[in-house]
Amino acid sequence: MNAPQLASATPTTNGCPVSATSSAVEPNRDSAGQPGPLPPNPTVRQVREASSAQGRWASLKTDPLWLTRSPLPLLSASMRGLGAPTLSPPGPRGLPLVGCTRAMRREPFEFFRRCTAEYGDIYRVPVPAGNLVVVNHPDYASHVMDDATGRYSMIGPFGIVPSLVGAAIPMLEGGKFRQRRRMLMPMFGRRHLARVADVIADEFVTRIDRWSAWAGTGQVVDLQHEIAQVTLPAFLRAMFSSSITEQEIRNTDVDLRTFMSLMAAPTLMSPRPKLLPWPGRTTAIKSMRRLWMLTRRLIRDRRTHPLDTPDLLSLLLDARYDDGSPLSERDLSMELMILMAGGYETVVASLSWTLALLLAHPQHLEKLYAEVDALDGAMPTPDDQPRLAFARACFDEGQRLQGHPLNPRFAMDDDVIGGYLIPRYSIVGPSLYSIHRDPRWWPDPEMYDPTRFTDESAVRARPRLAFMPFGSGPHHCIGTGMAYMNAQFLLALIFQRYRLSLLPGWTPEHHFNFSVTLKGGLPITLARV
Template identity: 30%
Template sequence: MEASQPSKTIPRISGAPLIGNLSEFRASRLDLLLRVSRECGDIGSFRIGPIEVVVISSATLANSLLVGHAEDFNGGPIGRIFVPLVGEKSLIFQDGAPHREQRRLLAPSFHPKRLAEFCQSMTRYTQEAASGWQDGQMLDMVHEMTILTMRIIGKTMFDVDFQNEAPELREAMMVTLEHLDHMSSSAPIPLSWPTARNKRARAAIATIDNSIRTMIDERRRDSTDRKDMMSSLLQVRDDAGQPIDESQIRAHIVTFFSAGHETTALALSWTWQLLARHPEVYARVRQEVDALGGKAPGFEDLPRLSYLQQVIKESLRLHPTIFMIARAAVRDVEIEGYPIRKGQMVLIPPYCIHRNPEYFPDPERFQPERFEPEHEKSRPKQSYLPFGSGPHTCIGSHFAMMETQLIMATMLQQLDLELPAGEQVKPQVLTVSLRPSAYKMRVKRRGGDAPQTKVA
């Protein structure tokens, strides 16, 4: 009888006695992950005290875990602190059969026909924002992109204009998101503890719950399709012909709202400053937008904005808004011969994989041409993971890419953005998101009237 092959050994970087790499983890998660990738190669590990954390930096191993062994892992403890805020039934906390069933039920909400209905809102609100910016005005880009994407997500989710309507819901959403940020940047305190911050967060959550419950009741009395995500979710039926329950709708709405507007705002913020630093790329994007002939961009124009899409993809390669994917083994398993113990945490950092010169030569260089179709086809799929991979691929990835393209194209029809000399933009980490530090750009208005589109 042939002896079984011995398991491979996962290399581990050096660390301090007792605490391991805890100090490095606190100082800079990005630098720690890059160190593991640089010193260990495709797979390595580090320690936080006695806990060993595995890091995968290979497309092959990422594919094996995220696709081939998807059922052997779940989301683990990272992110569980958010359960009281977004709900236990949120798609991001589900695995296995429940996760597959929810994705199946949600798929119609993200069908291209449904996405196309959102385009006018995206374009119109961008036009309104851009029209209000004066020539020479300095914009806080992260703030402005966040306000814009929040307004768009409010319209596409609830058919609510957060600039003029539902002030209580808007404020509650802002409080909830601020609380998420605080929990991400400090030692999390259970929401049940009676601190002033927690009381404010609990009140905001109650407001969100009441608002969504009222919306659901109103929509069920009036079955008109308002072309928003709420209408789409209320039309969903399970195999027995029953609608999904209110708590499930609430979980999906809050998840899509919080994740959907933030990640797009971050992608836009990273991309604008990259464009400003590469005038030849900026000029080519501007030329592509101008080729629309002044027409407000819509769903049908997305194929004509192919270079802009390459620019956005390259921006997400260098600055993936979700810089690491966290999974935990639910049983003992081997990934391409490497042993992973039950309960062990595995991190798959797109930030590192995207910098692997095997997949992306001269990886620190901003080069949108990497995403020309022939180049994309030549790389392993899991070498590019801005939206994850496998069963947990972001269900809103097409929505996010479409929104980013339309916002940038619409803004460029009205104005240019200049980065002042010496303006520094540095990466900041909160939980698993990668954010640019606050920075400003100068508005330079273009001649002519902006094209107009109507929001239904």
């Protein structure tokens, strides 16, 4: 793969200036700064041979504490003769034993962005138990995300985990993954979404209309929380033909967030899940038990009372792999948990960011009002989605600035990216927060400007993966179409009924909990139209 052109700024490595293009075009330099034996686009074999020639422990010459900064992966690479520092991506050194864990945990979003500014389009971050490589050019991101050969995996060396706790589609690879995705696709295609659109919109209308109790009162409302109370029951009705009580909705919202915090814990970038009991605290154990019991009840009730018109739950119960075997009970429960978390939480987080940014820009808000008013108060349908093009653009721009600190994969074999060796089992992926703010693709990147997505020439000029809120490649989010439908419907229904105002002086802050929500919620006041 040819190395992409890097930013024009000159980064520094450990305080020393480095050519912005050298990190991607000329990585093959020895400790004296002389060109090494590698060609411009080396193969894995060539990099291995060059690394072996430079010495198994070559990195110790430039950094005597090298092995302490990321001990397990570095020791493994060195024992295989892959320890030469000039063949690894540049990056921060970090602290002995803990690497960059503290800085990454304290502020993961800006940490990766600072590293991108200093080290370029590919860099290595030392962490205790893994070799973390971050790629920040769309071509490099495609190399990892779009791989269909199994060279990069979402579950990596932890394939035993799904067999213990249950496997959902993000936890599968290879043939099982393709078969499971094929099972689910019909329920997320346009035809089925058109069938359930009325159910979704009806649930949205019923719950959004309840907000009128706050309209005109001056009461501050956390709209992020309220959107969750709207989208979760709508998803359950549309996909599982099931309803749960108001208390169960509140509990399930807490439990799914706890579930996501458990999934985020291995990244070392999220708050630690609450495991120990404490007065007034819902522990992770309690949440997972409630969530497991809810999914088991949904499955049991459907088996007892099958439907004439299949929904997603019926499809999963009837689905068979190519060998004729059904999904196990653990797989069914885990798939339901993942679907519920992904089916409503992504919309809650992204729409909250959209509203937080949109409400601060009256010129874009007025344009959205005009588009929504063109519906003449009618409940939106899938046929209206093309007419809500600016609503979609507002949502996309919200997703761009929402970002995500890292979208990781495991390298399942040694690889080369940008001329650098990526050892087996390295954690590799793009920082969406950094790519979505890269001035090469996004002029004035901090500005909220939905017209970036309505200007066709600007859209065509950007690389495909300069914007990837739903991922890319084999694991591209299966619910993308549903997310856009929900977002456009919600924006239309909310602004048909209310005018929203942010609290004076309030600004949004990122909170990473597997998804990226607003820290402290979205405080607003409402008025009737």
